[in-house]
Every structure is written in C-alpha cells, then in structure tokens.
Amino acid sequence: MANIEVAGKTYETDEEGYLINLADWNTDIANYMAQTESITMTDQHWEVVNFLREYFEEYQIAPAVRVLTKAIGKKLGAEKGTSEYLYGLFPYGPGKQACKIAGLPKPTGCI
Amino acid sequence: MADIVAPAYRTIPIIPALKPGAMEGKGPFVASEKLNEALGFPGQLVEDWHDKVIAKMGDMLSKYRSFRVFMDACVHCGACSDKCHYFIGTQDPKNMPVARQDLMRSVYRRYFTIPGKLFPKLVGARDLTREVLDEWYNYFNQCSECRRCSVFCPYGIDTAEITMAAREILDSVGYGQKYSNEIIGKVHKIGNNLGLPGPALIDTLEGLEEDVKDATGIDVRFPIDVKGAEVLLITPSADFFAEPHIDSLIGYAKVFHATGTSWTLSSMSSEAGNFGMFIGNYDQLRTIAMRIRQAALELGVKRIVVGECGHAWRVAYSFWNTLTGVGDGADANDRFAQMLQKQLDHRYKQPAHICEFTWDMIQDERLTFDKSKNDKHIITFHDSCNVARGSRMGDMPGGQFEIPRNIIKAVANNFVEMAPNTTREQTFCCGGGGGLLTDDLIDLRVKGALPRMEVLKNAVDEHGVNFMATICAICKAQFTKVMPIYGFDRKMVGGVHQLVSNAIQLGPK
Numbered sequence: 001m002a003n004i005e006v007a008g009k010t011y012e013t014d015e016e017g018y019l020i021n022l023a024d025w026n027t028d029i030a031n032y033m034a035q036t037e038s039i040t041m042t043d044q045h046w047e048v049v050n051f052l053r054e055y056f057e058e059y060q061i062a063p064a065v066r067v068l069t070k071a072i073g074k075k076l077g078a079e080k081g082t083s084e085y086l087y088g089l090f091p092y093g094p095g096k097q098a099c100k101i102a103g104l105p106k107p108t109g110c111i
Numbered sequence: 112m113a114d115i116v117a118p119a120y121r122t123i124p125i126i127p128a129l130k131p132g133a134m135e136g137k138g139p140f141v142a143s144e145k146l147n148e149a150l151g152f153p154g155q156l157v158e159d160w161h162d163k164v165i166a167k168m169g170d171m172l173s174k175y176r177s178f179r180v181f182m183d184a185c186v187h188c189g190a191c192s193d194k195c196h197y198f199i200g201t202q203d204p205k206n207m208p209v210a211r212q213d214l215m216r217s218v219y220r221r222y223f224t225i226p227g228k229l230f231p232k233l234v235g236a237r238d239l240t241r242e243v244l245d246e247w248y249n250y251f252n253q254c255s256e257c258r259r260c261s262v263f264c265p266y267g268i269d270t271a272e273i274t275m276a277a278r279e280i281l282d283s284v285g286y287g288q289k290y291s292n293e294i295i296g297k298v299h300k301i302g303n304n305l306g307l308p309g310p311a312l313i314d315t316l317e318g319l320e321e322d323v324k325d326a327t328g329i330d331v332r333f334p335i336d337v338k339g340a341e342v343l344l345i346t347p348s349a350d351f352f353a354e355p356h357i358d359s360l361i362g363y364a365k366v367f368h369a370t371g372t373s374w375t376l377s378s379m380s381s382e383a384g385n386f387g388m389f390i391g392n393y394d395q396l397r398t399i400a401m402r403i404r405q406a407a408l409e410l411g412v413k414r415i416v417v418g419e420c421g422h423a424w425r426v427a428y429s430f431w432n433t434l435t436g437v438g439d440g441a442d443a444n445d446r447f448a449q450m451l452q453k454q455l456d457h458r459y460k461q462p463a464h465i466c467e468f469t470w471d472m473i474q475d476e477r478l479t480f481d482k483s484k485n486d487k488h489i490i491t492f493h494d495s496c497n498v499a500r501g502s503r504m505g506d507m508p509g510g511q512f513e514i515p516r517n518i519i520k521a522v523a524n525n526f527v528e529m530a531p532n533t534t535r536e537q538t539f540c541c542g543g544g545g546g547l548l549t550d551d552l553i554d555l556r557v558k559g560a561l562p563r564m565e566v567l568k569n570a571v572d573e574h575g576v577n578f579m580a581t582i583c584a585i586c587k588a589q590f591t592k593v594m595p596i597y598g599f600d601r602k603m604v605g606g607v608h609q610l611v612s613n614a615i616q617l618g619p620k
Contacts, residue, residue, distance in 0.1 A: 059310055060308055061306060063311075063315075066322070066354065107305060108290070109294060109304035
C-alpha cells in the first residue's frame with residue numbers, strides 16, 4: 001500500500017501505483033499517473049482512457065486488447081484500430097498502462 | 112520500466128562468472144491480508160512462524176517420501192548448476208539449482224537429521240532465522256519450477272518439488288506471494304485468472320464471431336454454456352483477452368467448425384491454468400480443478416479438450432484423473448468423479464490436448480490447409496516446460512514434442528529447429544513461468560529469458576526465423592513483453608493454432 005498526493009488530496013494506491021478506490025478517480029489523478037509513467041496525455045490518450053472507463057463500468061473488467069483496438073478503430077478510423085497505435089500511446093502495454101491511468105485495477109493472469 | 116536492459120549475449124554459452132548477491136532483495140510483492148485470508152492462509156506472517164515452519168516441514172516430510180529423498184539424496188555433484196536460465200541470466204550463485212535447494216536443505220539438516228542436530232557447522236546445517244526465511248521467500252520466487260535442472264540430475268531430484276514445498280510452507284505461515292494468491296482468489300470468486308465475468312466473456316466472444324465473419328465470410332461460432340455439446344474446451348483465460356493468445360482461440364474455433372464438432376466454453380469454468388500447482392498447495396489445486404468437473408457434469412459433455420496452456424496441461428494430464436475424475440483413477444467412493452467417468456466418451460483420450468485433437472483430425476483428413484498462407488513466416492517452435500517435462504501427448508513417447516511440430520509442418524512450409532540442447536526435454540523456460548509472470552519481477556524475467564533469446568538470435572541469423580510458435584499462455588505473454596527488450600518484434604511470438612488459423616480452409620472442399 002502507498003499513498004499519492006494529487007492537488008492537495010491524498011489517495012490510496014497499491015504497491016504498483018494502481019488506485020485502490022475506483023471512485024476516487026478524477027482527471028487530475030489520471031494526469032498524475034500518466035506523469036509517473038512518463039506519458040503526456042493527449043486527446044488520443046483520453047479517447048482510450050475514457051473508453052476503458054466506460055467498458056469497465058459495464059463489464060467490471062478492462063476490455064480485451066482486441067475489443068479495445070476494434071472500438072478505437074470504429075471511433076477514430078480503421079488506421080488507428082491497431083495494437084501498434086495503442087502501443088505507440090502506451091509503450092508498456094495498453095492493457096496495464098492505460099488501466100493504471102484510467103484508475104482501473106490491474107488485469108492479472110497470463111497476460 | 113524504461114531502465115530495464117537485456118543482459119549481453121554470451122559469445123560462448125559457458126558457465127557465467129559468479130556475481131554473489133546479485134539478486135538479493137525482498138522478492139516479489141507479498142500477498143496482502145485480504146488475499147491470503149480469501150485462500151484460508153494466515154493474513155500475515157504469524158508470530159510463531161519459526162515453530163510453525165518446522166512443524167509444517169516435518170508434516171510434509173512424513174507425508175511426501177519424495178520430499179525427504181530429495182532433501183537427503185543430493186551429493187552436490189554440480190551437474191545442475193549451470194542448467195538454470197535464472198542462474199545463467201542473473202549470475203547469482205544462489206540461483207544455481209543446487210544452491211537454491213540448499214537454502215532449504217541446510218534447515219532440513221539442522222532440525223531433521225542427527226548429525227545436523229549435533230554438529231550443525233560440520234554438515235552445513237543452519238538455524239531457521241528470519242534472515243533465512245526471507246532468503247527462502249526471495250530465492251524460491253526466482254525458480255519457475257521448469258525442471259530443466261532435474262533432467263541433468265543423476266539422482267533425479269525434482270527441484271520444482273522443492274520450490275513448491277518452500278512456497279507451501281511460506282503460505283502456511285502467511286508469507287505468500289501477491290501475484291499467485293491474487294489470481295487464485297479470482298478463480299475461486301469469478302472462475303478465471305483474469306477475473307473476467309461472464310457478460311464480458313460473452314461480449315468478447317460475440318466480437319470474435321464478427322471478426323472471423325469479416326475476415327473469412329464464414330459464420331464460425333464461439334459457443335458458451337451450451338448444454339449437450341460434445342466437447343468442453345478448457346483454455347487459459349488469457350486466450351480471451353491478450354495478444355497473441357486470442358489468435359489461437361480463433362484457431363481452435365475454426366478447427367471445431369471445419370470438423371463439424373459441437374463444442375462449448377463454460378462461463379463458470381473459464382480457466383485452464385491452475386496456480387495451485389505453482390504454490391504447491393494440494394487443496395487449492397483441487398478446488399480450482401473442481402470447477403472443471405462441475406462444468407463438465409452440468410453441461411453433459413462427452414469430451415474435455417484443453418487449450419494452449421503449459422502448466423494446465425501438466426495438471427490436466429497428470430492430476431485431473433485423481434483430482435476430479437477426468438480420466439480414470441479417482442477414488443471409488445468419489446461419487447461425482449465416478450459419474451463423470453460414466454458420462455465421458457472413452458473412445459477418446461480424456462482429457463485431450465487441443466494439439467492432439469487437431470492432429471487427429473489432420474490424420475483423418477478432415478482438415479485442409481493452404482500452407483502458402485503461412486509463407487511469410489519462417490517458423491521455429493519453443494517447447495514449454497510443463498508440456499515438455501511434465502506431460503505427454505498422443506500414443507508414443509515424445510508425442511508432446513512431435514505433435515505440435517507435426518501440426519506446424521502440416522499448416523506451413525517453413526519450419527526450422529533451434530539448437531537441440533535447448534529444445535524438447537532440454538528446453539529453456541521462457542523466464543516467466545511458475546507464478547513469476549508479474550511486473551514486480553520484470554528484471555528477473557528479462558534476465559531469465561537470456562538463454563532462449565541467445566538461441567533464437569542464432570536461428571534468426573542463420574535461418575531468417577521470424578516466428579516462434581509456442582503452446583503456453585505464459586510463454587506468449589512473457590515473450591511479448593521481453594522480446595522487444597532483446598531487440599525482437601513482439602509479434603514474432605504466437606500460438607501453434609494461430610498458424611492453423613492462418614492456413615485452415617473453411618469453405619466447401
């Protein structure tokens with residue numbers, strides 16, 4: 001367990017910096033998390049993060065990489081619906097890195 | 112994570128220079144109280160851990176004769192010392208299998224042998240201190256239970272059993288590892304390692320049906336919870352979620368489609384993996400396996416087929432029979448196991464590996480392929496530890512090596528082998544097996560991949576290899592992550608059924 005301080009408030013995270021209480025999430029936290037991952041948030045990053053949050057709200061888990069690429073492709077055009085595009089935005093893997101910024105729990109398992 | 116760099120390839124792969132203490136540390140994240148208690152383990156390290164550890168060790172020594180023999184038999188000949196990928200990659204002498212085992216053997220001698228009780232210093236026996244316990248936690252989480260060293264041990268000591276015993280003892284005093292225990296908790300609660308609930312699974316499968324239709328024009332189905340289906344497919348949940356895993360799932364579905372086999376997945380039992388084995392805990396192993404029996408009975412299936420997952424196939428092949436009744440051997444009084452035995456169709460192997468299924472269909476000429484669809488690939492095959500050294504396929508010795516290769520050769524034109532002392536029963540672990548596939552061990556994982564990466568590099572340089580096929584979800588995830596650090600494209604790794612999927616002919620023949 002650890003704590004992060006964002007805009008004067010303290011939030012609880014796990015050892016790897018994932019937010020413990022999903023309800024705590026806000027855009028300041030997302031920007032803070034992105035910074036710790038050396039990512040500067042752009043509109044393209046937000047598109048992904050917002051989709052992850054919507055999907056999570058419905059299904060209680062982050063989407064499969066393939067579901068994510070397809071959704072982004074539909075929204076932003078087929079040329080962006082590729083894992084290369086997503087890895088370009090989130091170099092350590094769109095699943096884990098984007099989930100962290102979106103305030104979602106880390107996917108576990110053989111992935 | 113940007114500062115992780117790959118160790119340099121060795122010019123000649125000889126025993127590396129020692130770097131004592133190179134991998135000293137606290138080990139991976141320790142499981143929290145909540146995660147431990149969900150599995151029935153003490154929440155945190157118990158106060159009387161010293162006595163509890165010795166008592167647990169004594170209990171296991173009396174229960175498992177193999178464990179006692181492994182503690183006694185080692186003569187320190189050193190045959191195993193340079194066979195471990197983690198030792199080669201980290202150069203830490205405590206990662207020589209013999210030395211890692213001796214972390215426990217020294218305690219065994221002190222408390223369970225007469226010379227060790229009387230003259231501890233003379234026989235390398237030592238007291239169990241907190242430092243020793245921490246050392247166990249650190250170094251027994253630097254073994255992937257791959258059993259390569261055991262192949263070279265003249266006494267046949269199964270090193271993985273010792274690592275499993277150590278982890279079992281540590282869990283019993285509340286000193287478990289976060290990654291494995293969190294995952295096991297998710298299986299109990301949700302049904303798979305990922306924590307993928309039924310509705311998300313169904314949504315993903317519907318998406319796959321659309322994708323395959325778009326790509327091929329054919330309605331290939333991905334059925335779930337279908338009662339009365341012939342085959343229940345039990346596959347690692349990564350197959351529903353990750354790349355390149357999902358391409359093999361598409362391959363299995365196409366094989367079932369093309370052969371007219373009725374099949375189903377189960378939302379309740381949506382995981383082949385069984386991390387109970389990684390932590391050496393029989394109760395967890397059995398509880399996880401029981402979900403499969405329950406699904407098979409409820410759905411009334413005739414066959415159980417296992418997808419591309421290394422350790423799952425070891426559990427399925429070696430333990431499901433006595434654990435659950437999938438395969439003969441369960442207790443005569445185990446009513447549900449006996450019920451399942453009657454239900455399954457014994458003209459077929461129970462359980463069967465998806466590679467056995469596909470290879471049988473190829474031999475029966477029920478599948479046709481356009482091999483040229485894989486011509487862009489020059490393919491090699493990475494044997495996964497638990498398939499290679501913990502199981503078998505088909506009817507002949509070595510079937511677990513031949514069948515996946517036979518399938519690749521049936522669906523593709525370009526296949527080459529990697530160096531023979533690194534394949535088949537001598538295969539190197541990917542570096543992420545045995546419950547170590549976690550980001551907090553990424554340094555260890557990168558270093559542990561070194562021997563396989565060296566050999567792959569040779570195959571790339573000599574033969575132009577651009578695709579390494581494997582049949583394990585952990586291998587796929589580990590290589591996808593570490594290969595870019597070694598300068599390879601992450602898309603170079605994929606499943607055998609990914610290749611099947613590329614070449615299979617679905618339309619009218």
